[in-house]
Amino acid sequence: MPEPENEKCIRLKIDCPPKKDGGLKEAEDRQREKQDMMNRKYPKQKIIIKGGKIKKEHNIKDKIKCVTYHIYWNSETEGKIEKHIPKQITEGFENKYQYIYHDKEGKEHEICTVDWHKTKEKNIGKKYEAKPTHKKIISDKNVVEGQTRKRVLYENGDIAEYGSNNGKTFWVLYTANSSEIELVKMPDELNYSNSINVKYDFSNTQRRYTSPGSLAGFIGALAENNLKLTTTGSCFVSASCFPSQEHVNGKSIDTLYLDNINEQKFIDAMHKFNFNKQITGKDKKRFNNATPEQRGTLHNSHLHSGFNESSIKEVKK
Secondary structure: OOOOHHHHHHHHOOOOOOOOOOHHHHHHHHHHHHHHHHHHHOOEEEEEOOOOOEEEEEEOOOOOOOEEEEEEOOOOOOOOEEEEEOOOOOOOOOOEEEEEEEOOOOOEEEEEEEEEEEEEEEOOOEEEOOOOOOOOEEEEEEEEEOOEEEEEEEOOOOEEEEEEEOOEEEEEEEOEEEEEEEEEEOOOEEEEEOOOEEEEEEOOOOOOEEOHHHHHHHHHHHHHHOOEEEEEEOEOOOOOOOOOOOOHHHOEEEEEOOOHHHHHHHHHHHHHOOEEEEEOEOOOOOOOOOOHHHOEHHHOOEEEEEEOHHHOEEEEO
């Protein structure tokens, strides 16, 4: 039995004209034309997740829902960083974090979207002259990752790394805790420019992972003064960090020095965005907001900045 015309109109969610010859067909044609126009205006966007697999198609007009770090600059919220967690995350974005910077005019800048993963938390490293053999070794590999030349994995999750720094060779052992932490993969470079600049690149390092909060603070500091920085990294994928002992878990970022005027501006900006432990070299001038009691030769070539993770405010929607 044919479907009554008025019921078909309700099912199709269209306004049928008064009953007349061809009335329903005309309404269907108008609905189809409207949908075609919307498809042309908002074409499908393929969301590609890790491994290159197309997980799902979304309309460009659809709002992607992802855990997002909001980084603020203005007189009332300067230096504030919030982690916004939506009730539902768009399929394919479960292991991604987005970073949005709010400038002094209130404009939002979508800086980057990065992958995150969990790994065992590591303790501050300890130096050894010989390879540690305290636990059963499950992997012993030669690597070429910046200054690191060997990496040993132990059955309990500890990591030992070997290489050179300041003309000396040594091992550093990073013992593992039972708890897990999150690390994000930093973009290999950032070159964002749109009324603000957020720019950096890496030099001689594969320590391209850091804590999600550290990346947020770093973006805020870069946007503050529109300076382009070169970084020698934070930590490796499993939270170790040779030749450093203290960069474990991505809680610190190293940057090469600028001239003294711009270096002071950058240190001030990092301090504003919750890097509360900044160490400079003994041969460098004394900068405001740096940590004077920890000056030493290890930091003559770079600034060490440690991030305060407790400064992040979590907002659940």
